[in-house]
Amino acid sequence: MAIYTVKALITDPIDEILIKTLREKGIQVDYMPEISKEELLNIIGNYDIIVVRSRTKVTKDVIEKGKKLKIIARAGIGLDNIDTEEAEKRNIKVVYAPGASTDSAVELTIGLMIAAARKMYTSMALAKSGIFKKIEGLELAGKTIGIVGFGRIGTKVGIIANAMGMKVLAYDILDIREKAEKINAKAVSLEELLKNSDVISLHVTVSKDAKPIIDYPQFELMKDNVIIVNTSRAVAVNGKALLDYIKKGKVYAYATDVFWNEPPKEEWELELLKHERVIVTTHIGAQTKEAQKRVAEMTTQNLLNAMKELGMI
Numbered sequence: 001m002a003i004y005t006v007k008a009l010i011t012d013p014i015d016e017i018l019i020k021t022l023r024e025k026g027i028q029v030d031y032m033p034e035i036s037k038e039e040l041l042n043i044i045g046n047y048d049i050i051v052v053r054s055r056t057k058v059t060k061d062v063i064e065k066g067k068k069l070k071i072i073a074r075a076g077i078g079l080d081n082i083d084t085e086e087a088e089k090r091n092i093k094v095v096y097a098p099g100a101s102t103d104s105a106v107e108l109t110i111g112l113m114i115a116a117a118r119k120m121y122t123s124m125a126l127a128k129s130g131i132f133k134k135i136e137g138l139e140l141a142g143k144t145i146g147i148v149g150f151g152r153i154g155t156k157v158g159i160i161a162n163a164m165g166m167k168v169l170a171y172d173i174l175d176i177r178e179k180a181e182k183i184n185a186k187a188v189s190l191e192e193l194l195k196n197s198d199v200i201s202l203h204v205t206v207s208k209d210a211k212p213i214i215d216y217p218q219f220e221l222m223k224d225n226v227i228i229v230n231t232s233r234a235v236a237v238n239g240k241a242l243l244d245y246i247k248k249g250k251v252y253a254y255a256t257d258v259f260w261n262e263p264p265k266e267e268w269e270l271e272l273l274k275h276e277r278v279i280v281t282t283h284i285g286a287q288t289k290e291a292q293k294r295v296a297e298m299t300t301q302n303l304l305n306a307m308k309e310l311g312m313i
């Protein structure tokens, strides 16, 4: 009797440890980190497993064509690029790597907050062009940060902000009163947070068709000169509303690691991207050597556990 070989397709760049471990287990691994959606749709039917990061969108049509699919592995946290409902309907397991990149994402968040407050991007650009001019910013000590989404990343951002002398407000859909108290933060409603924060930092998880948490009414509640930091997902904010409030001068700066389209393509996105008070990094929150190694290790382990559970190894 012929022995069935499990086939895994990896469609985004990933640390080699995942590929090596799967191959050692006798799994056929095809590594196509730049595959197009069209190509993916053509070949997904041959695979039992797909491993992605955030570039590949595992949408309903991909899952429908993946007749053999048993596991979708997301080497990261956000599952917004995966149609998890469709996967569940078809009994396809979804595994991911919660917590593996927390420290890197926290460090980038703090960096973006300081960069926004001190207009570092403008100052650095001037310095590079030989203009040594003083650029005035804002001091963060004594100011209030409001953290929306008080999970792994949000909580650690709160601890560091507190150590910098900031007051910390936190809002989450879960009851976080006890957790907040432990780190000298205050759990409040979203409304109270928006009204009282000098810096608002977003750390929520979102699903594939999530509605913005920060929309026109929420911008209206904010203090003037608010700094907004977003290392979670762009869709947590209504981008067109943001552009309006940036232009009106109500928002001092928007510092983000995530965009609605990556790369941006809509006209309003390009206008935001070019705005001098919008600071953008290229979705690098988890992109450190250390975090990527941990992400690959955790994804590999969770993938192997799922395969065992399904009797695939």
Ligand SMILES: NC(=O)C1=CN([C@@H]2O[C@H](COP(=O)(O)OP(=O)(O)OC[C@H]3O[C@@H](n4cnc5c(N)ncnc54)[C@H](OP(=O)(O)O)[C@@H]3O)[C@@H](O)[C@H]2O)C=CC1
Residues within 6 Å of the ligand: 077, 078, 079, 098, 099, 101, 102, 105, 148, 149, 150, 151, 152, 153, 154, 171, 172, 173, 174, 203, 204, 205, 206, 213, 231, 232, 233, 257, 258, 283, 284, 285, 286, 287
């Ligand atoms: N820029 C980057 O490269 C990276 C980005 N991320 C992103 O950061 C985000 C946070 O990650 P992490 O801290 O690990 O996630 P966690 O799940 O630990 O924390 C997210 C928290 O937000 C809560 N939440 C969800 N929706 C809302 C809402 N509408 N209002 C208030 N709270 C809400 C969640 O509650 P519940 O559990 O009930 O949903 C949870 O408590 C994710 O979106 C992730 O994708 C993470 C790593 C790197």
Ligand SMILES: O=C(O)C(=O)CO
Residues within 6 Å of the ligand: 053, 054, 075, 076, 077, 078, 079, 101, 285, 286
């Ligand atoms: O893990 C995540 O959610 C990220 O955004 C990094 O890929």
